[in-house]
Amino acid sequence: MALSEFALIDRFFSALTPVRADVVLGVGDDCALLQPSPGQQLAVSMDTLVAGRHFAPGADPVGLGHKCLAVNLSDLAAMGAAPAWVTLALTIPTPDEDWLAGFAEGFGALARTHGVQLVGGDTTKGPLSITVQVHGQLEAGTAMRRDAAQAGDLVYVSGTLGDAGLALLAERGLYVNPDTLDFLRGRLHRPTPRLASGSALRGIAHAAIDLSDGLGSDLQHICARSGVGATLYADRLPMSPGVAEYVADTGDWALPLAAGDDYELCVTVPPHRQGEVEALATRLPGGLTWIGTTDACPGMRVVLPDGRQIDNIPSGYDHFARD
Numbered sequence: 001m002a003l004s005e006f007a008l009i010d011r012f013f014s015a016l017t018p019v020r021a022d023v024v025l026g027v028g029d030d031c032a033l034l035q036p037s038p039g040q041q042l043a044v045s046m047d048t049l050v051a052g053r054h055f056a057p058g059a060d061p062v063g064l065g066h067k068c069l070a071v072n073l074s075d076l077a078a079m080g081a082a083p084a085w086v087t088l089a090l091t092i093p094t095p096d097e098d099w100l101a102g103f104a105e106g107f108g109a110l111a112r113t114h115g116v117q118l119v120g121g122d123t124t125k126g127p128l129s130i131t132v133q134v135h136g137q138l139e140a141g142t143a144m145r146r147d148a149a150q151a152g153d154l155v156y157v158s159g160t161l162g163d164a165g166l167a168l169l170a171e172r173g174l175y176v177n178p179d180t181l182d183f184l185r186g187r188l189h190r191p192t193p194r195l196a197s198g199s200a201l202r203g204i205a206h207a208a209i210d211l212s213d214g215l216g217s218d219l220q221h222i223c224a225r226s227g228v229g230a231t232l233y234a235d236r237l238p239m240s241p242g243v244a245e246y247v248a249d250t251g252d253w254a255l256p257l258a259a260g261d262d263y264e265l266c267v268t269v270p271p272h273r274q275g276e277v278e279a280l281a282t283r284l285p286g287g288l289t290w291i292g293t294t295d296a297c298p299g300m301r302v303v304l305p306d307g308r309q310i311d312n313i314p315s316g317y318d319h320f321a322r323d
């Protein structure tokens with residue numbers, strides 16, 4: 001007999017994640033009751049993954065459980081917030097127990113890593129779609145906002161760029177050095193939210209964003225909201241061996257500049273805090289790499305290794321632009 005909605009919630013989601021002392025009431029009532037810490041602001045973000053749009057309908061459920069939470073935690077990282085609570089709206093065509101067990105495994109493991117409690121959600125029948133909302137906390141007034149960059153800031157990114165994009169190209173049939181494939185696939189299907197970097201940079205960086213659509217388009221959001229421009233240096237872009245090899249072979253800088261789904265952080269830092277950022281870079285997972293500088297000249301420019309300059313960075317993914 002198929003699982004009922006309530007049996008399903010009970011079995012897979014009621015006790016999936018760590019129990020936090022600031023959850024007065026979790027899954028099972030009309031609302032969750034949460035007790036924010038004194039002096040903290042809530043940081044709230046939501047992302048939806050739709051089958052056939054963000055992932056293939058047959059995608060590995062463990063990876064999906066991880067990714068739908070990871071992309072939300074990445075938004076908290078970009079504000080410098082500490083994750084606390086999460087809600088999950090799951091629409092599934094059938095209550096497939098193997099799929100649910102896999103999904104819960106991926107979701108639960110990442111939630112435990114970051115001490116996030118699943119406190120509620122909604123479960124409905126329909127075409128597969130996953131919506132997650134995270135709630136984090138940070139000291140009031142200290143969030144890293146997109147509108148806070150100033151001309152002359154140093155632009156840093158965490159991790160490496162273009163990995164998820166190259167994994168996607170490989171899945172679509174492009175030949176990629178087999179030695180790099182496991183790493184690249186991991187970057188696409190199991191992104192690492194840079195929560196430690198975000199919280200360490202809060203109070204140091206002016207502005208931050210996480211790279212979901214691609215460096216060019218995401219940094220452009222900071223530039224537009226802050227009223228600045230930016231000049232980037234292609235030879236400074238951090239690349240893993242697979243992406244470096246691809247760029248060396250093809251000369252195609254669009255991959256590190258514009259491919260999405262890496263979930264790294266891009267931050268702008270006032271020059272007098274450079275020493276602190278360089279020190280953080282040596283101890284934070286993924287590190288931090290200087291890639292350019294913001295300036296008063298609107299728009300974004302990329303200086304290529306041969307000295308040529310591109311003024312139109314290929315834009316990132318826009319759901320509606322390409323329909």
Ligand code: ADP
Pocket residue numbers: 009013014026027028029030031088089090118119120121122123
């Ligand atoms: P209501 O009808 O009052 O909205 P539901 O029947 O939708 O309540 O859900 C019952 C309880 O289970 C609620 O506390 C809800 O937050 C929780 N819940 C439903 N689906 C999920 C899910 N996928 N993950 C976690 N909690 C869930």
Ligand code: MG
Pocket residue numbers: 121122123
């Ligand atoms: Mg409901």
